[in-house]
Amino acid sequence: MSIFKELEHSCAECGTGGCGVPSRGRPEFCTSDHIPPVVKEAAMAAYDEGDNRKIMQTAAQVEYEGYCRWPRVQEIVEFAKRMGYQRIGIATCNGLLKESGILAQILRSHGFKVFGIACKAGMVPKTDMGIDEACTAVGCNMCNPILQAAMLNTQDTEFNVVMGLCVGHDSLFYKYAKAPCTTLVTKDRVTGHNPAAALYTSHTYYKGLMGPEEKK
Numbered sequence: 001m002s003i004f005k006e007l008e009h010s011c012a013e014c015g016t017g018g019c020g021v022p023s024r025g026r027p028e029f030c031t032s033d034h035i036p037p038v039v040k041e042a043a044m045a046a047y048d049e050g051d052n053r054k055i056m057q058t059a060a061q062v063e064y065e066g067y068c069r070w071p072r073v074q075e076i077v078e079f080a081k082r083m084g085y086q087r088i089g090i091a092t093c094n095g096l097l098k099e100s101g102i103l104a105q106i107l108r109s110h111g112f113k114v115f116g117i118a119c120k121a122g123m124v125p126k127t128d129m130g131i132d133e134a135c136t137a138v139g140c141n142m143c144n145p146i147l148q149a150a151m152l153n154t155q156d157t158e159f160n161v162v163m164g165l166c167v168g169h170d171s172l173f174y175k176y177a178k179a180p181c182t183t184l185v186t187k188d189r190v191t192g193h194n195p196a197a198a199l200y201t202s203h204t205y206y207k208g209l210m211g212p213e214e215k216k
């Protein structure tokens with residue numbers, strides 16, 4: 001089923017995005033022409049599971065109505081309202097407690113019930129997890145994304161908002177959270193939580209990001 005061997009290029013090398021805007025054309029290697037029918041059929045069938053179709057329709061409506069006008073936090077409010085959610089969880093990094101407080105205030109002002117849980121809640125020492133003691137230089141207690149998910153699951157949240165969880169910690173949160181999740185803040189301590197900045201400058205200031213394969 002893997003098409004990695006057949007294709008030297010994928011959507012990541014496309015640049016036209018003609019699958020979204022037909023007038024831009026599609027490259028010869030277009031991934032759309034190589035998707036196994038069984039994979040596409042299974043994906044399309046999955047939209048009939050649970051709330052998936054409603055999520056798609058609602059997200060499209062929010063995208064359309066707020067296009068280039070609503071900030072993401074407003075999109076979250078509008079999406080949650082239209083989905084009929086009442087209980088919203090916030091999984092926050094300890095470093096973003098202030099911003100999570102503002103988010104909770106905004107959500108509550110729209111009538112949502114909000115439960116937030118910080119990454120360090122539970123206060124488990126990093127060394128209990130077998131994490132290298134050197135890592136305690138940036139904090140003695142571990143982030144606990146599985147506990148964050150478990151607590152929000154216990155609160156029966158219908159929708160969860162991620163606020164700056166670390167790379168990998170966010171992966172575990174998404175894996176264990178039962179409710180659908182979205183991300184408001186993607187943590188990047190160096191760029192003011194704008195990770196795309198390092199991509200925009202990857203041929204200038206951040207050219208050191210390229211690995212040895214690129215230089216061959």
Ligand code: SF4
Pocket residue numbers: 010011012014015016017018019020025026027029030031032
């Ligand atoms: S599906 Fe085709 S047109 Fe769309 S991004 Fe991928 S390669 Fe480009």
